[in-house]
Amino acid sequence: MPYRKTKLIASILIVIITMTIFIGCKAKEEVVAPTYEPGILTEDSFESEWLNIKFTLPEDARLLSRSDIDNAMNTSTEQVTESNIVEMIAIEGVGFPQVVLMVEKRPTTITNAADYIAALERDIVNAQLECETTAAKETVEIAGQSYTVLYASIVTQGSEMLQTYYCRVQEDKVVSIVLSCSKGTEEKAEKMIDGFSVIK
Numbered sequence: 001m002p003y004r005k006t007k008l009i010a011s012i013l014i015v016i017i018t019m020t021i022f023i024g025c026k027a028k029e030e031v032v033a034p035t036y037e038p039g040i041l042t043e044d045s046f047e048s049e050w051l052n053i054k055f056t057l058p059e060d061a062r063l064l065s066r067s068d069i070d071n072a073m074n075t076s077t078e079q080v081t082e083s084n085i086v087e088m089i090a091i092e093g094v095g096f097p098q099v100v101l102m103v104e105k106r107p108t109t110i111t112n113a114a115d116y117i118a119a120l121e122r123d124i125v126n127a128q129l130e131c132e133t134t135a136a137k138e139t140v141e142i143a144g145q146s147y148t149v150l151y152a153s154i155v156t157q158g159s160e161m162l163q164t165y166y167c168r169v170q171e172d173k174v175v176s177i178v179l180s181c182s183k184g185t186e187e188k189a190e191k192m193i194d195g196f197s198v199i200k
Helices: 003-020 066-073 113-126 186-194
Strands: 045-048 053-056 061-063 084-092 098-105 130-135 140-142 145-156 159-170 173-182 196-198
Touching: 045 084, 066 084, 084 186, 098 186, 113 130, 113 145, 113 159, 159 186, 173 186
Parallel strands: none
Antiparallel strands: 045 053, 053 196, 061 084, 084 098, 098 173, 130 145, 140 145, 145 159, 159 173
């Protein structure tokens, strides 16, 4: 596998691991999803009627295909939907900045986004990573929805990765947007968030 592709997959896995291991392991008791439908992912766009959200690619960015996402997670879409699904990943360059949109079955122990963020922050700290975390006092609006926010700085493989977790609860799901970048790419990363808008 070429070096650039290996680096890309590694950077994606860092983000996915923080969401699926730290929080996903808690989802032992779940409720049945009444209306959830996965979004539609194409080469240059993403749209979800259930989330009432669409994503427009910033300049120089690209969307990973469904097969690329599945390969990065080393699993199939069918397996992922049993507990959570990575709806889309947009990246620039070989991995950063990047934005990941995930939808996860909500554990019964999680009643709201603040609970989810608190559990995520606790588990990141307990994972024995070299990191710093800060929970935002105010929510952030993305595409007409209010998200609770956690900021994290994680050192992996000798490099510092800056992450922002935007989370909210919808029906029986936790909706997470994870923005990741390296030092010096924060401005480009913010343009990734600006790519989200309301469908109607």
